[in-house]
Amino acid sequence: MTITxxxxxxxxxxxxxxxxxxxxxxxxxxxxDRLLAAETDSPLDFEPNAWLKIDTDGTTTIxxxxxxxxxxxxxxxxxxxxxxxxIDWATVQMVQAPxxxxxxxSQNTSGSRSVRTSWEILRKAGATGRMMLIMAAxxxxxxxxxxxxxxxxxxxxxxxGRRFTYGELVNTASKIxxxxxxxxxxxxxxxxxxxxxxxxxxxxxxNGSALYCNDVKLPDMHYATVSRCPVFGGTVKxxxxxxxxxxxxxxxxxEIDRGVVVLAKSTWAAIKGKRLLNVTWDEGTNRDLSSKKxxxxxxxxxxxxxxxGRKDGNVEKALELSHSTLQASYEVPFQAxxxxxxxSCVADVHRDDCEIWVPTQGPQSAQKVVSKLTGFxxxxxxxxxxxxxxxxxxxAFNDFVTEAVQISKKAGKPVKLIWTREDDIHHDYYRPASxxxxxxxxxxxxxxxAWSHRIIAPxxxxxxxxxxxxxxKEKLDRVALHGAKDLPYTIPNILIDYKMANTAIPVxxxxxxxxxxxxxxxxxxxxxxxxxxxxxxxEFRLKLLSNSPRHANVLKLAANKSGWGNPLPQGHxxxxxxxxxxxxxxxxxxxxxxxxxxxxxxxxxxxxxDCGQVINPDTVEAQxxxxxxxxxxATIKSKITIKNGxxxxxxxxxxxxLRMDEMPQIDVHxxxxxxxxxxxxEPGLPPIAPAVANAVFAATGKRIRKLxxxxxxxxxx
Amino acid sequence: MSQFTLTxxxxxHSVNVDPETPLLWILRDTLxxxxxxxxxxxxxxxxxxxxxxxxxxxxxxxPVEYAVEMEITTIEGLSVDSKHSLQLAWIEEEVxxxxxxxxxxxxxxxxxxxxKSHPTDEDINVAMRMNLCRCGTYQRIRRAIHKAAQVM
Numbered sequence: 102m103t104i105t106x107x108x109x110x111x112x113x114x115x116x117x118x119x120x121x122x123x124x125x126x127x128x129x130x131x132x133x134d135r136l137l138a139a140e141t142d143s144p145l146d147f148e149p150n151a152w153l154k155i156d157t158d159g160t161t162t163i164x165x166x167x168x169x170x171x172x173x174x175x176x177x178x179x180x181x182x183x184x185x186x187x188i189d190w191a192t193v194q195m196v197q198a199p200x201x202x203x204x205x206x207s208q209n210t211s212g213s214r215s216v217r218t219s220w221e222i223l224r225k226a227g228a229t230g231r232m233m234l235i236m237a238a239x240x241x242x243x244x245x246x247x248x249x250x251x252x253x254x255x256x257x258x259x260x261x262g263r264r265f266t267y268g269e270l271v272n273t274a275s276k277i278x279x280x281x282x283x284x285x286x287x288x289x290x291x292x293x294x295x296x297x298x299x300x301x302x303x304x305x306x307x308n309g310s311a312l313y314c315n316d317v318k319l320p321d322m323h324y325a326t327v328s329r330c331p332v333f334g335g336t337v338k339x340x341x342x343x344x345x346x347x348x349x350x351x352x353x354x355x356e357i358d359r360g361v362v363v364l365a366k367s368t369w370a371a372i373k374g375k376r377l378l379n380v381t382w383d384e385g386t387n388r389d390l391s392s393k394k395x396x397x398x399x400x401x402x403x404x405x406x407x408x409x410g411r412k413d414g415n416v417e418k419a420l421e422l423s424h425s426t427l428q429a430s431y432e433v434p435f436q437a438x439x440x441x442x443x444x445s446c447v448a449d450v451h452r453d454d455c456e457i458w459v460p461t462q463g464p465q466s467a468q469k470v471v472s473k474l475t476g477f478x479x480x481x482x483x484x485x486x487x488x489x490x491x492x493x494x495x496x497a498f499n500d501f502v503t504e505a506v507q508i509s510k511k512a513g514k515p516v517k518l519i520w521t522r523e524d525d526i527h528h529d530y531y532r533p534a535s536x537x538x539x540x541x542x543x544x545x546x547x548x549x550x551a552w553s554h555r556i557i558a559p560x561x562x563x564x565x566x567x568x569x570x571x572x573x574k575e576k577l578d579r580v581a582l583h584g585a586k587d588l589p590y591t592i593p594n595i596l597i598d599y600k601m602a603n604t605a606i607p608v609x610x611x612x613x614x615x616x617x618x619x620x621x622x623x624x625x626x627x628x629x630x631x632x633x634x635x636x637x638x639x640e641f642r643l644k645l646l647s648n649s650p651r652h653a654n655v656l657k658l659a660a661n662k663s664g665w666g667n668p669l670p671q672g673h674x675x676x677x678x679x680x681x682x683x684x685x686x687x688x689x690x691x692x693x694x695x696x697x698x699x700x701x702x703x704x705x706x707x708x709x710x711d712c713g714q715v716i717n718p719d720t721v722e723a724q725x726x727x728x729x730x731x732x733x734x735a736t737i738k739s740k741i742t743i744k745n746g747x748x749x750x751x752x753x754x755x756x757x758x759l760r761m762d763e764m765p766q767i768d769v770h771x772x773x774x775x776x777x778x779x780x781x782x783e784p785g786l787p788p789i790a791p792a793v794a795n796a797v798f799a800a801t802g803k804r805i806r807k808l809x810x811x812x813x814x815x816x817x818x
Numbered sequence: 819m820s821q822f823t824l825t826x827x828x829x830x831h832s833v834n835v836d837p838e839t840p841l842l843w844i845l846r847d848t849l850x851x852x853x854x855x856x857x858x859x860x861x862x863x864x865x866x867x868x869x870x871x872x873x874x875x876x877x878x879x880x881p882v883e884y885a886v887e888m889e890i891t892t893i894e895g896l897s898v899d900s901k902h903s904l905q906l907a908w909i910e911e912e913v914x915x916x917x918x919x920x921x922x923x924x925x926x927x928x929x930x931x932x933x934k935s936h937p938t939d940e941d942i943n944v945a946m947r948m949n950l951c952r953c954g955t956y957q958r959i960r961r962a963i964h965k966a967a968q969v970m
Contacts, residue, residue: 171915171953299912306917307908307924308900309853309893316852324847349819349836369843370836372859441857441865441918441952490855490918491952522858719912723958727915730954753862753950762943764956 123156123271126230126279153182153226155234159254159268161188165219166198168210168462169302170492171727172782173720176300177216178223180716184293185227185286187251188267195301200464200484210462211497211610213683213780216716220778228283230274237274238265288714288775297719302488314487317447317458319515323352325508326371326519329360331527332384332746333605337361344377354378357507359500364512368519375521387605387746392534395604395743396432399536399557403430407555407600408577411586414594416540419551423542426551427633429626430539432807433618434740436532436611437748437756442490443525446505449515454481457505460489462497470499474506493731494610498530523751530609531741533559533581537622541630542594549630549645553596554585554622559603561610576601584619584682584787589652590627590645606743612731613783616682617790621808624678624791629804638795639665639677651711652679654772655688658709662770663690673704676796678788683780685712686772689729691765691792695800700812701737703765703793708785710769713776721781722769728785729767734758736790737810822882826851827895833882841885842866842877845892853893853921857950864949867922868892874929874945893921896928904928907966915953923949927963936967 154162163182169175175195183193200208231251238256239246248259257264288294305311330336340361342354350370355362363374420426447458448471455475461467464484471482489496505518520528535558542551560578578599579586586597611617631641639660646653656679660666665675672694679688692705708725715721738757742749750756794805801815820837823830826849833848845851845868854877857865861876868877869891870884896902904924914920923946930937930945937945942960951959 171917173915297912299909300914302917303909303912303914304900306914306920307905308896309851309921311917313852313855313918315856316846318850318852367835367839367843367847368856369839369847373836373838439952441863441916441950442855443857489916491916493952519856522860522863723912723915723955726957727954730956731952733954752860753858754860758950758952759954759956760948760950761946761956761959764954764960767957 123154124230124233124275126153126226153186153230155230155267155271157268157271159192159266160194161186161192162194162196164196164198166208166464167215168460168464168486168489168492169197170210170462170489170496172215172724173300173717174210174215175302176298177716177720178219180293180298181220181223182227184291185224186230188254190293190298192254197486199486200468202465202468202479208464209497210492211494213782213784217684217778217780220714224285225283228285229279232280232283233274233277234267234270236277236280237270240277241265241270241273294714294716295718298717300720311488313442313490314445314447314458314460315442315490315519317487317517319447319449322447322515322517323512324365324368324371324519325505325516326363326375326521327357327360327504327524328363328375328378328380329524329528330382330384332382332388333390333607334387335382335384335746338381338383340381341379344379345374348374348377353512355511357504357511359504362508364508364516368517371519372521384746390605390746391744392742395534395606398604399534399602402600402602403536403538403555403557405600407557407598409596409598410577410579410582411595411597416551416553416594416596419594420540420542420553423551424545425633426540426542427630428538428540429629429804429806431537431622431625433535433621434742434808435534435606436735436739437526437529437741437750438491438493438495438611439525439756439758440489440491440493440495443522444501444520445518446501447515447517448502448505448509450475450506450509453477455506456483456485457502458485458487459499459502460487460496461499461502462489462492462494463499467499467502470502471506474503475510493612494614495529497610500528522753526751526756527748530607532611532617533561533608533615535618537618539622539626541626543634547634549592549634551594552588552590552592554588555598555600556581556585556619557600557602558615558618559606559608560601561608561614563601563603564608581615583614584616584680585623587681588623589649589681590642591648592645605746612728613682613786616680616783616787617732617735620678620680620787621790621794624680624788625794625804625806628676628791628795628798637666642677642679651686652681652688655679655686655709655711658770658772659688659690659707662709662768663692663707665690674796674800676792676794676799678791678795680787682784682787685710685779685781685784687784687788689788689792691789691796693793693796693800695797695815697816698812700815701793701797701810703733703737703763705766705768706789706792707768708770709772710784711772711774712779712781712784713774714778715771716778718771721771724781725769725785726767728783729789730759730764732786732789733763733793736793736808740809822886824882824885824890825888826890827892835882837881837883839882840878841868841880841882841890844882845877851892851894855918855921857919863919864926865919865922867925867949869925869929872929872932874926891925893925896924902928903966903969904931904962907962911958911962911965913955913958913962915955919949919951923951923959927959927966931963931966931970935970937963
């Protein structure tokens with residue numbers, strides 16, 4: 102059985118039939134933020150942003166403008182095309198597109214949306230190609246289409262058994278009109294989608310040949326470091342470069358917008374030259390800013406009502422009428438991204454044009470940045486996207502592109518800008534710190550009838566450095582409500598409000614964005630309510646999830662697979678949580694023990710995920726493992742704190758990240774589903790902090806309302 | 819500037835560099851062996867791990883003169899055909915995500931396996947705990963080391 106899908110003129114622009122080019126289909130991958138699209142609802146002009154090309158030798162190339170940062174997108178997207186095109190996976194090649202202002206639609210790689218937004222059209226693209234090849238074969242044989250079928254890169258004439266390879270058909274196919282209806286495969290017939298196909302980029306990542314930005318080398322390329330004011334918003338007062346200029350291989354020292362540049366003939370000379378630099382800073386107005394003051398600001402803001410994000414029933418009244426109520430507040434700190442590859446960019450600015458090599462999650466905004474700095478039109482700016490040594494949201498900002506271009510322009514040479522780890526920790530766009538005040542009320546039957554959640558946090562989208570148009574009403578940052586507004590539990594009276602509390606600390610998208618803070622508050626408070634109601638935390642949640650079957654399903658699966666409620670090894674305790682983000686539903690059970698000296702030891706995390714149709718199960722598992730590990734650093738290891746207007750942490754000795762011996766065993770259970778694909782890069786993260794915090798309560802009887810959970814926080818128990 | 823002769827992956831190279839230059843930058847900038855990565859510059863993350871006479875060493879903290887007359891092995895020289903048992907196991911277990919730390923992980927694992935051909939979980943904890951991976955591939959690294967031990 103197959104599913105017939107209508108092909109609209111919006112889906113495919115044209116079939117190119119350039120001589121010798123084979124069959125080329127241009128199509129459009131919608132990458133716009135769903136949320137932004139919903140808010141603005143502007144019709145999108147159709148521009149093809151991806152190509153499927155089949156050469157006369159049968160090689161299939163798919164060009165997609167997504168950045169590979171470890172999430173496996175270079176493999177998962179072609180898998181979808183290959184499935185419907187019915188080809189041998191080994192003949193598929195993936196090409197990373199350079200930035201183009203229009204050609205590829207939005208090239209942003211963020212929001213766990215690469216697969217989920219392109220799934221449907223990639224299937225249609227593959228199916229259309231296959232149909233056209235069948236039509237071409239029928240034409241060549243002069244037989245009916247229905248007597249022909251595809252078979253792994255060939256078309257077969259059923260009655261005679263004759264066979265053409267796709268390569269033999271592409272030139273005929275390219276002259277055929279795009280069919281108005283194509284058949285999509287029945288998911289039961291998938292032989293590529295849903296299989297753990299090895300990642301295309303893996304071999305190059307085990308022998309050192311994978312090319313990251315830091316590895317790019319151009320003729321006459323110079324190396325640059327930048328000394329930036331450690332206090333946010335500070336500027337250069339004056340500097341003395343005598344020692345630097347005497348240092349080996351240092352070529353020049355000069356100022357750019359953000360600080361003082363050391364230009365050198367080698368990376369080491371640039372790093373050493375920076376250490377020898379003596380800069381006096383005008384620390385500006387933020388020199389007294391501290392974590393303490395930010396907490397005070399949050400506390401003050403929390404006293405007043407925020408902009409309402411969700412209002413069901415009447416919470417004030419319900420709380421008044423409640424038989425018993427509970428209130429708790431939670432605090433989450435700033436977090437750094439700390440990608441393993443520090444920020445970098447290679448820029449080569451010429452008289453009339455510019456080329457850059459950059460590991461970015463936003464190639465087009467990088468292109469715009471360069472245009473603004475150089476005055477060159479976009480078509481004179483080539484942005485090559487290299488592999489990303491980790492992204493996690495950090496590389497959606499292109500501040501390092503600005504620096505590299507300013508330096509290359511001033512130096513008149515190709516320049517590789519290198520950030521040190523200290524630069525990276527000191528000048529991130531941090532996960533916003535936040536405060537959450539939650540209230541719950543039970544009626545006299547112990548039924549939860551009221552839930553209010555006030556979020557106090559800096560806004561990312563209302564930050565000065567965000568340049569895209571904000572389609573939201575002033576003061577209501579809907580992104581900050583993610584994971585809070587969409588509370589899945591059935592409670593008759595719900596109020597979610599947001600109080601903006603911006604500070605001078607740059608904030609940005611950090612893996613799962615506000616879901617990480619909001620899930621911590623939600624799921625810890627749920628546990629507190631369960632305790633107050635005298636119920637098991639799993640049963641209590643399950644009862645409230647009667648209208649959220651996918652949540653309920655993963656919750657039950659995680660509980661079941663973790664042996665929830667069964668005896669555990671001595672000293673081990675479990676905590677549970679459940680959260681949906683980016684279209685995927687996740688529940689986790691963390692099993693921990695407490696060590697007086699070392700703090701929380703997480704032994705095992707059982708994770709159930711429903712991310713709809715799975716493309717590559719191994720990638721889903723890998724991303725869940727990764728999200729849990731990333732989330733655990735923020736749960737039990739590190740935070741970013743501010744003193745004297747600057748970040749106190751500087752490198753991995755004081756911004757500690759999870760290590761091999763701290764990595765729990767992670768068991769991932771994927772729900773079999775035919776729903777549309779959900780995201781997988783981020784959804785594994787939000788549930789881990791509350792699952793661990795709830796397990797700490799089970800172990801100690803102490804509620805954790807602040808992250809991270811460090812050994813000293815457990816000593817008073 | 820000073821002249822040094824270094825033996826890297828079995829080949830002698832003469833380099834003229836600032837004597838303070840850590841070995842990492844000579845490998846990367848001077849010799850073009852970019853598989854060894856810069857992560858922290860202070861020996862805290864292990865992305866720059868190489869073998870010095872078979873011992874896992876942080877090249878970002880190794881002065882060039884220290885490495886003279888020693889056998890330097892980088893990820894490019896671990897095997898001639900990228901088929902070291904660890905590299906094969908890394909592929910089979912689909913270890914890398916972003917991949918940036920993996921050269922260092924593999925070199926540290928190679929040094930471990932030289933000492934202990936069948937490392938226990940605890941051996942792996944001790945040897946690998948100084949190699950950081952922000953993508954959290956640790957569980958797969960552990961599996962890959964065990965797998966490589968089976969075929970060695």
